[in-house]
Amino acid sequence: xxxxxxxxxxxxxxxxxxxxxxxxxxxxxxxxxxxxxxxxxxxxxxxxxxxxxxxxxxxxxxxxxxxxxxxxxxxxxxxxxxxxxxxxxxxxxxxxxxxxxxxxxxxxxxxxxxxxxxxxxxxxxxxxxx
Numbered sequence: 001x002x003x004x005x006x007x008x009x010x011x012x013x014x015x016x017x018x019x020x021x022x023x024x025x026x027x028x029x030x031x032x033x034x035x036x037x038x039x040x041x042x043x044x045x046x047x048x049x050x051x052x053x054x055x056x057x058x059x060x061x062x063x064x065x066x067x068x069x070x071x072x073x074x075x076x077x078x079x080x081x082x083x084x085x086x087x088x089x090x091x092x093x094x095x096x097x098x099x100x101x102x103x104x105x106x107x108x109x110x111x112x113x114x115x116x117x118x119x120x121x122x123x124x125x126x127x128x129x130x
Contacts, residue, residue: 004053004071004079009038010046014076017056017069024064 006014009032016023016031023031029043047067050056055076058065089095097114100106106114 004055004076005083006050006053006055006076006080007046009042010050010055011076011080013043013046013050014055014069014071014073017067018073022059022066022068024061024066028067 012032012035013028016028020027020031025044025047026040028047029038029040032038032043047056047058050067051058055069055071056067057070058067060066085091085093085096089099101111101114
């Protein structure tokens, strides 16, 4: 299957499915409304779109459909990150990291974690060569 692109709300629905395993459209709507209002009919439309993309599926539980993710979370995040990196930063990961450090006010803890990850990657020789 090709790489699946998800919109912001589609991604939020997928996050609910990854967290819960299976959920009804009503449960998904309620979970999304904890952060930002969204109409139940919109969630139903987005679920149909996700199924058409092969990102989600459903099974019947009586008269209720239970939806589930068909794509792995790490794969979708990798695709979204790669798309952002290519479109916005021309494929330059260093520019992305520099932007985050300079402009997004990373916490001391986040900076420490980033530093550890950089050190581990250097030590293990996992960086990509240019």
